[in-house]
Amino acid sequence: MRARPYALLLSLLVAPFAHAAAEKNIYGLNERVALPDFDLEVSAKLDTGAQTASLSARDIERFKRNGESWVRFYLAVDEAHAHPIERPMARVSRIKRRAGDFDPEEEKTYTARPVIELNLCMGKTLRTVEVNLTDRSAFQYPLLIGSDALTRFGALVDPSLTNAVGKPDCANASDADE
Known part of the structure; x- marks a missing residue:
């Protein structure tokens, strides 16, 4: 019965990780997102290699309203979104450009993008x-969800799955600020 102490030790070592995994949600590589x-509901690609959501x-177009930074834009998801949307800017992000995406003589290796908060x-x-x-x-998915947002969702991404959590249904959800 020498195996019994090892089994106990193994279970004590694994228990904290099993608890953390139990609190996670499993999502597919692509999901429907409201x-x-x-x-609006769109198709999204979940990308653990990207940090931010896009x-x-x-x-x-960035502009000032009452001394605050705002952004005006049109959704580029389909032909139906022909009206401008105005939102306060949370910040400006610096997205690293890929090697083939910039002119070395320009010396600018990043793109500045306005960031908004969105449910x-x-x-x-x-x-x-x-x-x-x-x-x-030019991409297949109008929404890319990166690791920062995936962390907020407690997400584990299984790339062999698509639409693992089904149609979005947050009608009664009140946890947007968690």
Whole structure:
């Protein structure tokens, strides 16, 4: 019965990690995400290699309102969004450019993007996350969800799955500020 002490030791070592994993939600590589602020549902790519979330927008224009920084933009998700949206800016992010995406003589290796706070609903989980605005119309998914937002969702991403949490349903959720 020498194996019994080792089994006990192993269970004591694994228990904290099992508890942490139990609190996580499993999402697929792609999920349907509701944007309640815009009364819209879009397809999103969950990308653990990206830090920030990005929403497809066009005609992005920064301006001042009562001394505060704001941004005006149009959603670039389909033809139906022809009206401008104005939101306060949370900050400006510096997104590193890829080697083929910049001119070495320009000496600028990043792109400055306005960031807004936005409510996102995946499955039955609603969270407020920071989202940078950029034209993603050349990409398949109008919304990219990076590691910062995935952490807010307590997400584990299984790339073999798609739409693992089903249709967004946060009608009764009140946990956007958690």
